[in-house]
Amino acid sequence: MKDFGSDKKNVVQANLDAQKIAFAPIMFQAAKSLRNLGILKYLFDNNRGSIETISEALDLSIYGVKVLLEAGLSLEMVYLKDNEFILTKTGYFILRDKMTNINMDFTQDVNYLAINHLEEAIVSGKPSGLKELGDWDTVYIGLSELPEKTKKSWFDFDHFYSDYTFPEIMPILFGNNPKSFLDVGGNTGKFSMQCAKYNPTVNITILDLPGQANVARKNIAEAGFEDRISAIDTNLLDNSIPFPKGNDIIWMSQFIDCFSLEEIYGLFRRAYEAMNDDTCFYILETFWDLQKFQASTYSLHATSLYFTAVANGNSQMFHSEDILKVIEKAGLVVDEIHEIIGMSHTLIKCKKRAV
Ligand SMILES: C[S@@+](CC[C@H](N)C(=O)[O-])C[C@H]1O[C@@H](n2cnc3c(N)ncnc32)[C@H](O)[C@@H]1O
Secondary structure, three states, rough: OOOOOOOOOOOHHHHHHHHHHHHHHHHHHHHHHHOOHHHHHHHHHOOOOOOHHHHHHOOOHHHHEEEEEEEEHHOEEEEEOOEEEEOOOOHHHHOOOHHHHHHHHHHHHHHHOHHHHHHHHHHHOOOOOHOOOOOOHHHHHHHHHOOOHHHHHHHHHHHHHHHOOOOHHHHHHHOOOOOEEEEEEOOOOOOHHHHHEEEEEEEEEEEEEEHHHHHHHHHHHOOOOOOOOEEOOOOOOOOOOOOOOOEEEEEEEEOHHHHHHHHHHHHHHHHHOOOOOOEEEEEEEOOOOOOOOOOOOHHHHHHHHHHHHHHHHOOOOOOOOHHHHHHHHHHHEEEEEEEEOOOOEEEEEEEEEEO
């Protein structure tokens, strides 16, 4: 791995950052309450506001508005001038930025209670926090049964990042006019349906767990793509089940982060066995070492811990080198790498290594 990070902060800054960590869950709830109770919106709409005017306008107690706005000062979401509070740029991000809101809702609805079991998950290698959501071995088995609000926050989080990549991905994938496409971990069928719209003749097969494949089939039928997209129920962790052969493209998007490196090796080997010399195997992932912005790396490191405590206990958002090693070991070669697709993804195109 390349070097990363440093220890150049002065002691005062380091101490402040340590307190931010020490109080993070409390301050997260303060930020969320400022957003959900309408205080940030009031400040945005009115440019500024005193505790009294906000309390009256929103029908909240003076005490409640006061403690939240005072926390907001330390969070640097608001600042105080002439006894009135004014929204900062950070406050605006918490109020309006779509990605920030999707991340916050994912943290609250999927992770907040579960992450309290992180230590146990690290020691046991099991997603010990998942019991806060339901009684399944992995979150993927329970996805279609999650409580509505939790389900919405999970899918909003999942779709937001992959949706961003679609427009850039399509011309790359369809450059050679592929006839058939295997969407491994195709989820609700959203991507496959985009492909079917983009290319009027391509045939697509989705592989996913029964719960997800059922949802995909329903969506595909509603969109009228049953003649070109099918979904197969499968447990992709079972190395004895081969991938269907004969596809021009094998596609894994935001998928390998659901597995350990050993499991990914099993998936790549089955991809290899299903490929011929012309098959293109594409992997679309967010690698924490290939990000342009610190905000992206921070989000990916946090998301890794969701995999540890909630999703399955053994996967993560990877360093690119981890995956490049598995590609090599599985008998594949990297043909192309497209960095920063969408907001934070990397697209790796692999071929079978010539023997
Ligand atoms: C993070 S989602 C990615 C979805 C989609 N490809 C995208 O780019 O948004 C991972 C998908 O892998 C599926 N999955 C996870 N474990 C699986 C398993 N053992 N067998 C089959 N599918 C699995 C999940 O059900 C889910 O649909």
